Structures are given as structure tokens and as C-alpha cells.
Amino acid sequence: MTIFDETPSNAAEFTVSELSGALRRTVEDAYGHVRVRGEVGRLSRPGSGHVYFDLKDENAVLSAVAWKGVVGRWTFFPEQGLEVVATGRLSTFPGQSRYQIIVEKVEPAGAGALMALLEDRRKRLAAEGLFADARKQLLPFMPRVIGVVTSPTGAVIRDILHRLADRFPLHVVVWPVRVQGETCGAEVSRAVAGFNALEPGGPVARPDVIIVARGGGSLEDLWGFNDETAVRAVAASEIPVIAAVGHETDWTLIDHAADRRAPTPTGAAEMAVPVKADLIAHLATLGARLQGAKRRSIQRRLETLRGLTRGLPTLDSLLALPRQRLDRSSDLLGKALIFNTANHRRHFERQAARVVPSALQAALREKRQTVGERANRNRLAVRRSLERCHGVLDRRRAMLAAMPRHLLSSVGRQKDRLRETALRSDRATSRLVAQYRRNLAAQERMLGSLSHKSILNRGFALVWNEADDLVTRVEHLTAGEKIALQFVDGRTAASVGPPGPDAAVAAADTPEAPRPGTKSPKAASSRKSAAGKGQGSLFD
Template identity: 65%
Template sequence: MTIFDESPSNAAEFTVTELSGALRRTVEDAFGHVRVRGEVGRLSRPGSGHLYFDLKDDKSVLSAVAWKGVVSSWQFHPEQGLEVIATGKLTTFPGQSRYQIVVEKMEPAGAGALMALLEERRKKLAGEGLFDEGRKQLLPYMPRVIGVVTSPTGAVIRDILHRISDRFPLHVVVWPVRVQGESCGVEVAGAINGFNALPEGGPIPRPDLIIVARGGGSLEDLWGFNDEIVVRAAAASDIPLVSAVGHETDWTLIDHAADRRAPTPTGAAEMAVPVKAELEAMLANLSARLKGAETRLLDRKKDGLRALSRALPTLDSLLAMPRQRLDRSGDLLGKALAHNTSNCRRRYERQASRISPLTLISAIREKRLGLNDRIGRCRNAADRAQERRRNRLERPSALLAGLPRRLETGIERETRRLSDQGRRADAAIARLLNDRRRAVSQQTRMLASLSHKNVLARGFALVRDDAGELVSSAASLSAGQAVNIEFQDGNISAVAAGSAGKARPAPKKPAREKPASDGEAQARPVRQGSLFD
């Protein structure tokens, strides 16, 4: 008995590739396009842009792939745990011996799945504090520029522009974006961030208010405004933002993050600007009330002023008492002067009665006796002082014997000291003279640079009148007045002709005077001039 059964078999032999190809054709021919409902699991987005994921239910798992070009056309992106309906072609993948579906179209299995995803995302963002009322800003009452983020071709932008033009015409800047599709969220977030990045005073005015608007639609159509990037951009906007996405019953996540939600795009325009006609009417009413209040205030002030004027005393009553005091003082002035004169005369007579020749002679005699006594005492004091000095001079006479030697020694010492001081004094005087010569030389150069002689050397002249005063204008001279003209090399006398208002031809230049000889130059006194000569 052998181990292997060598009996021949009629079964055909296939290679692995041939068998895989046959299975692929069988599966594709048998099923073709199918619609599969399941939950998305194990989602993968590699750098190639293709999408790999699983479709599963409670018992089975089906591999799925969506190519890059197909994924870019989808209105929403599947997420793990979302129930979807995938339409595509069933095929096999020979590299791993498994079958899979190549998805061409995908849609949510129902509103319930999208709402569940929306609720989960809302809770996540709310937990981060993006929907807190405390962080929301107040809308400006009267903005100067409004930025609108919407599609430039839809009816929404026309409604907003028409409504703003009716209520309060102002500058509107439109940032065009797609309001539906895969790139909707990225473009809307970019527009919000772009408006916030505009500088103040730039070529494009920075808006004071942003409106994000879109018309109504299904949940799938509005899904781009539920994107996280849009919600975060709206929450981080420094410019107040109004959300006007969909109709009154449509709610998206950007509505929670915006500073204000409008039921419709037209309602957003009404929130953004006040009614100009109402403002003008209100201003007119306030102006009329202000004028009425001013009129009433002035009337009350006038009435009060008239009442106060009636209470004030008249001019005659104010001057009555001072006038009476003046009259009384005038009456008493003559008597007071006569009485004062009498008193002064009595004091003078009383003092004069005390003065007589005998009294004066007696006083002079007493003064003379006192003066003679003082003279005698001064002479005695002088005699005593002279005697004391004579005694002091006689005592040191004995010391004079050795005086010549001491004097000789002192004279030699003083001679040497005087000689040394003389040498130092000569050196100091020489240095002082040199310093003074340099200072005089510097002052001479400075004086020469400031002298008007330098100005005269350039062809100018000084004109003085017959009194020797400088003449600064032609209007100060009269016809026939004698003047003295000083040039660089001397003075000449002249007579003014004509008047200051008439133009006179320039006189011919006189012939150059012959230079003075050495004797004449020495005879003429040399004087340093100045600008004030």
C-alpha cells in the first residue's frame, strides 16, 4: 500500500492569479452595482487622498474603498460610527483574497444618524466653552462697513444688499464662498479669519460687523456650517458676527457660536443697521425738544432776572447816603481847617516863648566850657603817650650794637630771595605777555572778520546823512540833502537828487583813485572800523 494515490484526475488546474481573476469576474457579473447599508468602522485617510473603511452590522463586516476623485464630490465626510447607505460596485481584491465594495456614492442612512453626530459635536464644542453667552460681543449700533460671507450668485446677497440699501445705505464688502459641498466649511472659516486679518486703514476696509448667510436647505445641504473649523473661527472672531444660515427652523452649530443669530438673511440685515428714516425722525424730534427746552429755560431765566431787577435798589437810593455824607463833610471841612490852623498857631507860639537870646548865650557858654575841658584832657593823654613811646625807644638802644651783623645777614638772605623772586617774576611776566599777545592776536583777527571794512572791500558802501547817522533806506532822504559815502579806501561827500519813489539810473563807476603815497598813508590816521561806525 502506497501513501499517495496516483490515480489520474479530470479536474483542471488553475494558477492563483487565474482563480482570483475568475472569482472577480463572477462577483462583478453577479452583483454589479449594489446599495449597502451599514455602520462606518475602521476609517483610514492616507496621503493619497483615497478613503478606506469598513461597513458593518451586528454580524458581518464588508471592506470598502472610495477613490480620491469620488470623495471630493461628496457633500459630507463619513465618520466612524455613522450609519450610511453606500452605492457602488462589488469586486474582489486578489492581493489579500477578499471581496470589497468600491463606493461611488454615499449618503447618511437617515436624519437620525446625522443628528446624533451633530449632537455629539455640539456637546464637545459646548464643553470647550465656545457657546458661552459671556464671551459673545454686542453688535455695533451703527457700523460703517459690513462684511458678508456668502455665495455671490445666490438670492441671499441680493436680499441683504436690498434690505441694507432700504434701511441705511453703507459700504458692504462681500467675501465669496461656497455655501454647500465639501469645501464649504474651509472657505467660510477662511473668510471669517480673512476679515479679522484686514488692517485698519488698509486698501480693503475692515468691517465692523460680519454676516454669514445662506438660504434654506436640508440638513445635508447645511452640513458645512456644522464643521468644527467654522465654529471655531466664528468663536474666535474679534469682529462681531451674525449667523443667518437657513430659515427660522434651521439650526446649525455656527448659530450657537455666533454673537447673534438671525432667523433669515433679511433679518440679519435688519439687525445689522438701523432705519435711517427713523433715526432722522428721532433726531428731528430731539432737536425740536431741545429747542423747546432752551426756549423755556431762557424764558425762566428772563422771568427770574426781571424779578431780581425789581428787588434791586435804584441808583438814587444807592447814592443817597454817600451823597449826604459828602455834603455833611463839605460843611464841616471849613470849620475843621480853621480849628486846625488855630491849634497849630498856639503850639508855635508856645514853643517860640521858650526861645530867648540869654538862653542861647548860656547854652553856648556851657558847650564852650565842655569843649575846653575835653581839649585839655586830650593834650594830657597825648603827652603821656609820647612819653611811653620815648621810653620804649630808649630801652632797645643796647641791642643796636649787634644790629649791623644781623642786618648784613638778613640783607643777604633777602637779596637772594628777591633775586629768586625777580627771576620767577620775569618768567611769569614773559609767559603772561605771550598769552596776552596771543589773545590780542586772536581778538584782532576776530575784530577784523567782524569789521564792516571787509564788507566794504566787497564793493559795498556806508551812507550817512549830514548829522553822521546811518541811512538805511532811500525814503529817509530828501532831494538836495547832503550825504557822506564811505568806501573801503576813503569817504566822499554827495548830494541826494530826485525822490525815493522814482527809479534813477545807476551812475557811472568813477575812475579808480590813485593809490596814496607812503607819506600820505602815514599822514592819514589808521582806525579799526566796526559795523556800528
């Protein structure tokens, strides 16, 4: 049996929420404003924008939280492992029964901590080669567009624009960024990358050089330009970058990564462009020197030309010998033309004497005989080749009976190859015979063009005497002599009349009957006599 102590108590009872609220009010009243020094431990920043981190020393850990609105006003953002001094008020978090500090401001615990962090980061980035001189680019001598990464409302941009207007006015593109605070480094890196992403000839001009500028300030004010993302963006830029952050004695990591460092924003503008007035004066000096050099060169060349002219012969002396040769050649030209014409006429007559129907007929017969012999030889060769192939085929066919089945396919291929060879041989023989036939036809056409029959077609006639010899002159005929006239369609008999200016050849009483559609022999004989008077025969 259990006995409970039922002694009544006068202590007040609290609910959990009441007790948590009382503790919170007590802690906030007692520690409404505190400054806590410690090392930043775990640090996180969720999507809400608030910042959660721990402050710790050798023996204790204090949770810290900074709300989004407060973080946006910070000029210095804590990093893990850095010793800082946090200013704020203590409060409790009833959901987990713990206390925490609501941070309103964070400062580094002395400049030594920031310098140590900066030096460590500089050594690490330098070891990666981001500050190497081999990576740095040369600045363009005459840029057309300058990109400026700075605050659009500060004095820096006005100093840069004023200096550019004095030295060399050109197009300036400003990418506005915050030059201090938590987002400074990220905005600078986005601006440099954005300039590099512009397309040449696009709606926004792509700069030829970038100036990253800010006025002077403390180490905490310039801390955004020591951001690692900004340093990497400047080092990776394809466009040359001039860093002009702070005054002469202020150095940031961007100064090491940039292609050139300027002591001031005004100095950066002076580095970016030359002085237009100096360039104009220099060009004028060069132009004057060029004109003077041209005049002196022309004068020297004129003097040289005058000296060479005095050594040249006169026009008459140069043309005397050619004129003499021309006169002599003109005298010899007429004789040479006559002699050349006579030589060509003799050569042509010798060649014409060789072109006779009998020679062409003999050549044609020889060609026909050659074609026939070659065709016979080809046919015999094809026949012998086919006989050999058939013999080989018969022998192989006899061997097939003893061959295994796996050899039948090879024999079939050989048989197809032989058949294809025979077909190619037949086609080659046909082409050769056709070529010889074409050559023979060409020779026949040439013979026809050179034959006397083509002349007879134009109204001429051949005269044969009783001995069947060709008569070529009138003096070879005697009055009353029987002759024969050959026209294109046959011969007819005729007799020679008495000599005289009106003499004519009389047709015989028994002429050969003319072919249908031809004219009478008398008319042909009359034309022949007339042709003999006014025009010579082809064979004269």
C-alpha cells in the same frame, strides 16, 4: 524511491493575473450596483484626496474607497462611528487579493443617526462653554462695514444687499464660501478667522459685524454648518457674528455659537443695521425738542434776569460813594506825597550821616580782626588736630610691631583715612580763608567808593585852617589867614584874600612842590574858589 503520478490532466492553467482579472470581472458583473448599510470604521484621507474607510457590522468588515472626483460632489461626509448607506459597485484589489466597494454616494442611515451625532456633538461643545451666554458679544448699533460669509452666486447675498440698501446703505465685504458639501465647514471657519485677522485701516476694511448666511435645506445640506471647526471659529471670533442659516425651523450648531441668531438672511440684515429713515426722523424730532427746550430755557432766564434787574440799584447810586472817596483821595494825594517825600529825605539824611569814613574804617578793622582771629583759630585747630592725629598715628605705629600681619591692611586703611581727613581739613581752611578775603576785599571796595578821595579825583579839594581843622564855610575864614588845600595828590599852602565878589585865595610863596603830571596849586585854588561860588562842597 518516490513515485510521481504522471497521469495527464485536462484542467486549464491560469496565471495569477489572469485569475485575479477573471474574479474582478465576475464580481463587477454580478455586483455592478449595490447599496450597503454599515457602521463607518477606520477612516483616512491621504494627500491624494481619495477617501478610504471600512463598513462593518457585527460579523464582517468591507473595505471601501471613494475617489477624489466623487468626494468633491458629496453633500454629506461620513464620520467614524456613524451608520451610513453607501452606494457603488464591488470590485477587487489584486495587489492584496481582497474585494472592496467603490463608493459613489454616501448617505446617513436615516435622519435619526445624524440627529444622534448632532446631539452628541452639541452636548460636548456646550460642556466646553462655547455656547455660554457670557461669551456672547453685543452687536454694534451703527456698524460701518459688514462682512458676509456666504456663496456669492446664491439668492442669499442678493437678499441681504437688497435689505441693507432699503434700511441703511453701507460698505459690505463678501467672503465667498461653499455653503454645502465636504469643504463647507473648513471654508466657513477660514472666512471667520480671515475677517478677524484683517487690520483696522488696512487695504480691506475690517468688518464691525459678520453675517454667516445660507438658505434653507435638508439636514444633510446644512451639515457643513455643524462642523466642529466652524463652530469653534465662530465662538472664538472677536467680531460679533450673526448666524442666518436655513429657515425659521432650521437650527445648526453655528446658531448656538453665534452672538445672535437670525431666522432668515433678511432678518440678519435687519438685525445688523437700523432703519436710516427712522433715525433721521428721530433725530429731527430730537432736534425740534432741543430747539423748543432752548427757547423755553432762554425765555425763563430772560424773565429771571428782568426780575433781578428791577432789584438792582442805579448806576449813579452805585458810583456816588466811590466818586466821593476818589475826590477826597485826590485832595489828600498832594499833601501825602509832600509829607512822604519829606519823611524819606529825613530818613536818607539820617542814614547818610551814619556813613562816614571813620565808621567804615572801624568796621573794616573789626572785620579784618575777626578774619585774622578765625584764621588763627582754624590754623591752631588744624595744627592741634594734626598733632593729635600724628600722636594717634605714632601710637598705632608702635602697636604695629606687636600686631599680626592680617591687621596691617586695616592700619594702612586708617592711615589713608587720616591723611585724607588732613587734606580735607586743609582744603576747608583754605576755602574759609579765601571767603573771608573776598568779604574783606568787598568791604575795601565799598570803603573806596565812599571815601573822600574818590571825590577829590573829580577836581574837588579840602580846606584846612592853621589849627588843622576842616573848613566847610567861607564865613569861617578871615582875610590873610593861612590855609592848606588838599588835593588828590597832596597838600599845598595858601592864604585867604580880601573879601569881595572877586576875592580869591592867594597861594603862598613857598608851596609844596606838585607831583609830576599835576596842575599848579594856583590853578587848583582858582577852581576851588569858583566851585565855592557856584556849587557847594560835598561836606557842606
